[in-house]
Amino acid sequence: MNQATPHVGATVRTSSQLFSSTWRGARLARLLGVDELRCWGAPEDLVERAEIVIAELATNAVLHGRVPGRDFRFGMVFAPSAGCLRVEVTDARGDVFPQAPPVCTTVDELLPSGRGLALVAALSEHWDVVPYPPSGKTVRAVLSTRSGG
Numbered sequence: 001m002n003q004a005t006p007h008v009g010a011t012v013r014t015s016s017q018l019f020s021s022t023w024r025g026a027r028l029a030r031l032l033g034v035d036e037l038r039c040w041g042a043p044e045d046l047v048e049r050a051e052i053v054i055a056e057l058a059t060n061a062v063l064h065g066r067v068p069g070r071d072f073r074f075g076m077v078f079a080p081s082a083g084c085l086r087v088e089v090t091d092a093r094g095d096v097f098p099q100a101p102p103v104c105t106t107v108d109e110l111l112p113s114g115r116g117l118a119l120v121a122a123l124s125e126h127w128d129v130v131p132y133p134p135s136g137k138t139v140r141a142v143l144s145t146r147s148g149g
Contacts (some may be wrong), residue, residue, distance in 0.1 A: 013079075026061070033051065057120065072091045080145070085142070098117055
């Protein structure tokens with residue numbers, strides 16, 4: 001009897017970790033993400049862009065997605081052969097979804113915040129938000145290892 005041999009695909013790396021919804025948790029998520037990507041042999045350009053995206057998404061989870069006593073989850077999926085990294089941050093506030101930043105040509109440099117998702121949009125191929133039942137949400141950003149311009 002002939003049996004098909006399963007196709008052994010390229011290695012896909014994954015990482016997932018819970019962090020406290022604190023500034024320290026956001027910082028640790030960024031540091032873990034950068035360390036994992038370097039261990040996985042990701043291109044330095046991707047690591048640098050991912051560091052900013054991770055920092056912004058983790059900070060947003062702490063600022064806007066925090067529920068007392070609940071952690072946030074940080075995860076990554078890296079497929080080197082596809083040239084693709086997905087960054088995911090899940091928080092407990094499913095009632096508040098971030099909106100796409102407005103397209104604007106000038107930035108008010110005096111405002112202390114409000115540029116995080118604009119940075120995520122600029123550094124990633126795309127980003128989105130999906131519900132995370134029963135009461136949370138996941139913000140995802142996909143970055144490419146290929147230069148876009």
